[in-house]
Amino acid sequence: MTRVHDMGGRFGDGPVIPDPAEGPVFTADWHARALAVTLACGALGQWNIDISRHARERLSPQDYTGFSYYEIWISALTDLLVERGVLTRADLSDQGTKTGQGDDTVHPLAGRMLKAEAVVAVLAQGGPANRDSDTAPKFSAGQAVRCRHPAESGLVDGGHTRLPVYAAGARGYIHRLHGTHVLPDSNAHDLGEAPEPLYAVRFAASELWAHPEHRDDQVILDLWQSYLEPL
């Protein structure tokens, strides 16, 4: 097993509760603030999307399970701000959270603060993950492949990866090539973007589950070349 976030196929979760289509985007004000603070801090440029995902996954299993969605976000963001040297633990302590205590020193990252007038452009720009790569595609559409087993990161012990446990060792077929994309397993650990071919890979439900609902059902995952071997 890897981490608690990797829950595809898990038993025991009970029904999915649909919310009304016309419901509010944010059901509490602090949810909206949590999302906005997270995006604004991302603009400081001290981490990438893979590092931030891994920060959420590194919460203790009890925290990850016990926290609500935006609680996970804000707690992982706090950890990240300290780990990346943006804030100190002292900044977070009680005295640091009292309002009205001015900070005389200018923070070295203050010049990177996301300004209101830049928000639209920053959100519109996004962060494409495709990169040029020297790694040529090894597989073509229709080819049979097998996923890495075990699912854990091969690069860093206990590290970030995007291969779910439920697909580890499973046999599937290349459905399409997405081009060459940043490898999260490397990028989440400051080891470089290491771009490589990314494929949509198609699996029969019967390959993944002991009791599939229907003989023709399929699951498709986006998987990097280094997650796959030819069959």
Added chain:
Amino acid sequence: MPHDHSDHAHALLPPDPALRVKALETILTRKGLIDPAALNEIIDTYQNKIGPQNGAKVVARAWSDPGFRAALLQDATAAVSDLGYFGRQGEHMVVVENTPSLHNMIVCTLCSCYPWPLLGIPPAWYKSDAYRARVVREPRKVLADFGVTLPQDTAVRVWDSTAEVRYLVIPMRPAGTEGLDIEALAALVTRDSMIGTALVQCPSQAPK
């Protein structure tokens, strides 16, 4: 409340999540690292400007315009960019089409990846443990939670968004909508139908 079973930095902040966010916002604002006006702008964008109405326009156009549909299936990122839908969490778009024999559903089992420029911020159910855990293994039982039943001979294809590619489902166009223009068609397209947990109803069949 179960909290902070670790020596992680977040345990230094108040346990109540609303206060935790507030404390962090206060510290960061005081240090000149975030601008509250920028936060308001981000929230306004996803509350009022970007949402499922964008995806609905894409679907209605795909139903009405064979050339656009072909372009969308060929290169969705370019096709939706031309309509003005691009940016964060929509950098790499792929659209998948429902047919009488194949029903598509989208999930992110590892977190909550979702095509923001076309659908906005995901609903709570999409981010829930129950959906993430179950839909890859028992999609029909999940559909039943939404009151949806598929024909016996329709296969389900679940797309697990494990990379930076974001998926949008083009639901089947209901019969009886031949005379409708793009705006009227877009009004029929629901958020859930573009994730694959709903079907689009003809106006005359829609529940009152």
